[in-house]
Amino acid sequence: MALLTLAEAKQQLDIETTGHDAELPLYIDALAPVIEGYIGPVENRIVTETITSHGPALCLRQTPVVSLTSVTPVLEGAALDVASLALDTVTGVIIRRDRSLFCPGPWTVVYVAGRGTVPATVKLAAAILLQHLWRTQYGAARGAVGGSDDYAVTEPVVGFGYAVPNRVLELLEPYKTPPAVA
Structure with missing residues:
Protein backbone atom coordinates (compact mmCIF):
# COMPACT_ATOMS: atom_id res chain seq x y z
CA MET A 1 0.00 0.00 0.00
CA VAL A 42 0.63 4.79 7.87
CA GLU A 43 1.34 1.85 5.63
CA ASN A 44 0.77 -1.47 7.44
CA ARG A 45 3.89 -3.42 8.34
CA ILE A 46 4.77 -6.35 10.56
CA VAL A 47 6.97 -5.32 13.47
CA THR A 48 8.91 -7.60 15.80
CA GLU A 49 10.40 -5.99 18.87
CA THR A 50 11.79 -6.99 22.22
CA ILE A 51 10.25 -5.16 25.15
CA THR A 52 11.21 -5.25 28.82
CA SER A 53 8.21 -5.65 31.09
CA HIS A 54 7.52 -3.01 33.70
CA GLY A 55 4.75 -4.83 35.54
CA PRO A 56 1.18 -4.27 34.41
CA ALA A 57 1.82 -3.28 30.79
CA LEU A 58 3.97 -3.66 27.69
CA CYS A 59 4.43 -0.54 25.57
CA LEU A 60 4.94 -0.90 21.82
CA ARG A 61 7.23 1.60 20.11
CA GLN A 62 5.46 1.97 16.77
CA THR A 63 1.91 3.32 16.93
CA PRO A 64 -0.84 3.21 15.87
CA VAL A 65 -1.26 -0.56 15.93
CA VAL A 66 -3.63 -2.50 13.68
CA SER A 67 -3.36 -5.89 15.39
CA LEU A 68 -1.38 -7.99 17.83
CA THR A 69 0.07 -11.26 16.49
CA SER A 70 2.03 -12.78 19.37
CA VAL A 71 3.55 -12.03 22.78
CA THR A 72 6.23 -14.49 23.90
CA PRO A 73 8.65 -14.39 26.85
CA VAL A 74 12.23 -14.38 25.56
CA LEU A 75 13.74 -16.47 28.36
CA GLU A 76 11.19 -19.22 28.95
CA GLY A 77 7.53 -20.01 28.70
CA ALA A 78 4.83 -20.25 26.08
CA ALA A 79 3.36 -17.46 24.02
CA LEU A 80 0.40 -15.73 25.61
CA ASP A 81 -3.04 -16.10 24.07
CA VAL A 82 -3.55 -12.71 22.39
CA ALA A 83 -7.27 -12.99 23.20
CA SER A 84 -6.28 -12.71 26.88
CA LEU A 85 -4.66 -9.33 26.20
CA ALA A 86 -6.14 -5.87 25.70
CA LEU A 87 -4.41 -3.57 23.25
CA ASP A 88 -4.83 0.19 23.03
CA THR A 89 -4.27 0.62 19.29
CA VAL A 90 -3.56 4.35 19.59
CA THR A 91 -0.94 4.27 22.37
CA GLY A 92 0.38 0.73 21.82
CA VAL A 93 -0.13 -0.26 25.47
CA ILE A 94 -0.84 -3.96 26.11
CA ILE A 95 -2.36 -5.15 29.40
CA ARG A 96 -3.71 -8.50 30.53
CA ARG A 97 -7.50 -8.65 30.61
CA ASP A 98 -7.37 -10.36 34.01
CA ARG A 99 -5.20 -7.45 35.29
CA SER A 100 -2.33 -9.77 36.29
CA LEU A 101 1.24 -8.55 35.83
CA PHE A 102 3.68 -9.50 33.10
CA CYS A 103 6.61 -11.46 34.52
CA PRO A 104 9.88 -9.51 34.53
CA GLY A 105 12.22 -9.92 31.64
CA PRO A 106 12.14 -9.29 27.94
CA TRP A 107 9.17 -10.20 25.75
CA THR A 108 9.13 -10.64 21.99
CA VAL A 109 6.06 -8.95 20.56
CA VAL A 110 4.97 -9.32 16.94
CA TYR A 111 2.30 -6.93 15.70
CA VAL A 112 1.04 -5.00 12.70
CA ALA A 113 1.69 -1.26 12.94
CA GLY A 114 -0.07 1.17 10.65
CA ARG A 115 -3.53 2.51 10.03
CA GLY A 116 -5.31 -0.18 8.03
Whole structure:
Protein backbone atom coordinates (compact mmCIF):
# COMPACT_ATOMS: atom_id res chain seq x y z
CA MET A 1 0.00 0.00 0.00
CA ALA A 2 1.59 3.27 -1.12
CA LEU A 3 0.49 6.71 -0.02
CA LEU A 4 0.07 7.65 -3.69
CA THR A 5 -0.01 5.66 -6.89
CA LEU A 6 1.85 6.80 -9.98
CA ALA A 7 -1.48 7.80 -11.55
CA GLU A 8 -2.45 9.88 -8.48
CA ALA A 9 0.97 11.54 -8.45
CA LYS A 10 0.72 12.44 -12.14
CA GLN A 11 -2.79 13.81 -11.61
CA GLN A 12 -1.60 16.00 -8.70
CA LEU A 13 1.30 17.29 -10.79
CA ASP A 14 -0.78 17.74 -13.97
CA ILE A 15 1.53 15.41 -15.89
CA GLU A 16 -0.15 13.77 -18.87
CA THR A 17 2.85 12.12 -20.53
CA THR A 18 5.08 9.20 -19.54
CA GLY A 19 8.25 11.29 -19.66
CA HIS A 20 8.66 11.38 -15.86
CA ASP A 21 7.42 7.85 -15.08
CA ALA A 22 10.91 6.62 -14.20
CA GLU A 23 11.65 9.58 -11.89
CA LEU A 24 8.31 9.95 -10.08
CA PRO A 25 8.51 6.69 -8.06
CA LEU A 26 11.57 8.10 -6.27
CA TYR A 27 9.43 11.03 -5.08
CA ILE A 28 6.46 8.80 -4.25
CA ASP A 29 8.65 6.46 -2.18
CA ALA A 30 10.11 9.44 -0.30
CA LEU A 31 6.68 10.54 0.97
CA ALA A 32 5.99 7.76 3.49
CA PRO A 33 9.13 8.14 5.65
CA VAL A 34 8.62 11.90 5.93
CA ILE A 35 4.94 11.64 6.83
CA GLU A 36 5.43 8.61 9.07
CA GLY A 37 8.18 10.48 10.92
CA TYR A 38 5.50 12.92 12.00
CA ILE A 39 2.42 10.72 12.52
CA GLY A 40 3.78 7.19 12.92
CA PRO A 41 3.19 4.26 10.59
CA VAL A 42 0.63 4.79 7.87
CA GLU A 43 1.34 1.85 5.63
CA ASN A 44 0.77 -1.47 7.44
CA ARG A 45 3.89 -3.42 8.34
CA ILE A 46 4.77 -6.35 10.56
CA VAL A 47 6.97 -5.32 13.47
CA THR A 48 8.91 -7.60 15.80
CA GLU A 49 10.40 -5.99 18.87
CA THR A 50 11.79 -6.99 22.22
CA ILE A 51 10.25 -5.16 25.15
CA THR A 52 11.21 -5.25 28.82
CA SER A 53 8.21 -5.65 31.09
CA HIS A 54 7.52 -3.01 33.70
CA GLY A 55 4.75 -4.83 35.54
CA PRO A 56 1.18 -4.27 34.41
CA ALA A 57 1.82 -3.28 30.79
CA LEU A 58 3.97 -3.66 27.69
CA CYS A 59 4.43 -0.54 25.57
CA LEU A 60 4.94 -0.90 21.82
CA ARG A 61 7.23 1.60 20.11
CA GLN A 62 5.46 1.97 16.77
CA THR A 63 1.91 3.32 16.93
CA PRO A 64 -0.84 3.21 15.87
CA VAL A 65 -1.26 -0.56 15.93
CA VAL A 66 -3.63 -2.50 13.68
CA SER A 67 -3.36 -5.89 15.39
CA LEU A 68 -1.38 -7.99 17.83
CA THR A 69 0.07 -11.26 16.49
CA SER A 70 2.03 -12.78 19.37
CA VAL A 71 3.55 -12.03 22.78
CA THR A 72 6.23 -14.49 23.90
CA PRO A 73 8.65 -14.39 26.85
CA VAL A 74 12.23 -14.38 25.56
CA LEU A 75 13.74 -16.47 28.36
CA GLU A 76 11.19 -19.22 28.95
CA GLY A 77 7.53 -20.01 28.70
CA ALA A 78 4.83 -20.25 26.08
CA ALA A 79 3.36 -17.46 24.02
CA LEU A 80 0.40 -15.73 25.61
CA ASP A 81 -3.04 -16.10 24.07
CA VAL A 82 -3.55 -12.71 22.39
CA ALA A 83 -7.27 -12.99 23.20
CA SER A 84 -6.28 -12.71 26.88
CA LEU A 85 -4.66 -9.33 26.20
CA ALA A 86 -6.14 -5.87 25.70
CA LEU A 87 -4.41 -3.57 23.25
CA ASP A 88 -4.83 0.19 23.03
CA THR A 89 -4.27 0.62 19.29
CA VAL A 90 -3.56 4.35 19.59
CA THR A 91 -0.94 4.27 22.37
CA GLY A 92 0.38 0.73 21.82
CA VAL A 93 -0.13 -0.26 25.47
CA ILE A 94 -0.84 -3.96 26.11
CA ILE A 95 -2.36 -5.15 29.40
CA ARG A 96 -3.71 -8.50 30.53
CA ARG A 97 -7.50 -8.65 30.61
CA ASP A 98 -7.37 -10.36 34.01
CA ARG A 99 -5.20 -7.45 35.29
CA SER A 100 -2.33 -9.77 36.29
CA LEU A 101 1.24 -8.55 35.83
CA PHE A 102 3.68 -9.50 33.10
CA CYS A 103 6.61 -11.46 34.52
CA PRO A 104 9.88 -9.51 34.53
CA GLY A 105 12.22 -9.92 31.64
CA PRO A 106 12.14 -9.29 27.94
CA TRP A 107 9.17 -10.20 25.75
CA THR A 108 9.13 -10.64 21.99
CA VAL A 109 6.06 -8.95 20.56
CA VAL A 110 4.97 -9.32 16.94
CA TYR A 111 2.30 -6.93 15.70
CA VAL A 112 1.04 -5.00 12.70
CA ALA A 113 1.69 -1.26 12.94
CA GLY A 114 -0.07 1.17 10.65
CA ARG A 115 -3.53 2.51 10.03
CA GLY A 116 -5.31 -0.18 8.03
CA THR A 117 -6.34 2.38 5.44
CA VAL A 118 -4.83 5.73 4.55
CA PRO A 119 -7.08 8.55 5.83
CA ALA A 120 -8.12 10.99 3.08
CA THR A 121 -6.44 13.91 4.88
CA VAL A 122 -3.13 12.02 5.04
CA LYS A 123 -3.44 11.17 1.34
CA LEU A 124 -4.03 14.85 0.57
CA ALA A 125 -1.02 15.81 2.70
CA ALA A 126 1.08 13.30 0.73
CA ALA A 127 -0.14 14.78 -2.57
CA ILE A 128 0.70 18.32 -1.47
CA LEU A 129 4.10 17.22 -0.18
CA LEU A 130 4.79 15.51 -3.51
CA GLN A 131 3.82 18.67 -5.34
CA HIS A 132 6.10 20.73 -3.10
CA LEU A 133 9.08 18.40 -3.54
CA TRP A 134 8.54 18.20 -7.29
CA ARG A 135 8.19 21.97 -7.54
CA THR A 136 11.49 22.58 -5.73
CA GLN A 137 13.22 20.66 -8.52
CA TYR A 138 11.24 21.95 -11.48
CA GLY A 139 9.88 25.29 -10.20
CA ALA A 140 12.16 27.60 -12.17
CA ALA A 141 11.57 25.68 -15.37
CA ARG A 142 7.79 25.90 -14.92
CA GLY A 143 7.55 29.58 -14.12
CA ALA A 144 7.50 29.47 -10.31
CA VAL A 145 9.15 32.55 -8.87
CA GLY A 146 10.67 33.12 -5.44
CA GLY A 147 9.04 32.10 -2.19
CA SER A 148 5.82 34.06 -2.35
CA ASP A 149 3.42 31.20 -3.03
CA ASP A 150 1.71 28.64 -0.79
CA TYR A 151 4.70 26.32 -0.95
CA ALA A 152 7.10 28.74 0.73
CA VAL A 153 8.16 27.88 4.24
CA THR A 154 9.39 30.98 6.00
CA GLU A 155 10.50 29.36 9.25
CA PRO A 156 12.05 25.92 9.68
CA VAL A 157 10.05 23.40 11.68
CA VAL A 158 12.26 21.59 14.19
CA GLY A 159 13.39 18.31 12.65
CA PHE A 160 11.99 19.04 9.20
CA GLY A 161 13.85 22.10 7.89
CA TYR A 162 12.23 23.36 4.74
CA ALA A 163 11.20 20.02 3.25
CA VAL A 164 7.66 19.97 4.67
CA PRO A 165 5.35 22.92 4.00
CA ASN A 166 3.22 24.21 6.87
CA ARG A 167 0.00 23.26 5.08
CA VAL A 168 1.13 19.60 5.08
CA LEU A 169 1.94 19.77 8.79
CA GLU A 170 -1.47 21.31 9.49
CA LEU A 171 -3.21 18.49 7.63
CA LEU A 172 -1.23 15.90 9.61
CA GLU A 173 -1.80 17.55 13.01
CA PRO A 174 -4.85 15.43 13.99
CA TYR A 175 -2.83 12.25 13.36
CA LYS A 176 0.32 13.12 15.33
CA THR A 177 1.67 10.29 17.43
CA PRO A 178 1.40 10.67 21.19
CA PRO A 179 4.61 11.46 23.05
CA ALA A 180 6.68 8.42 23.94
CA VAL A 181 7.07 7.35 27.54
CA ALA A 182 10.54 6.27 28.61
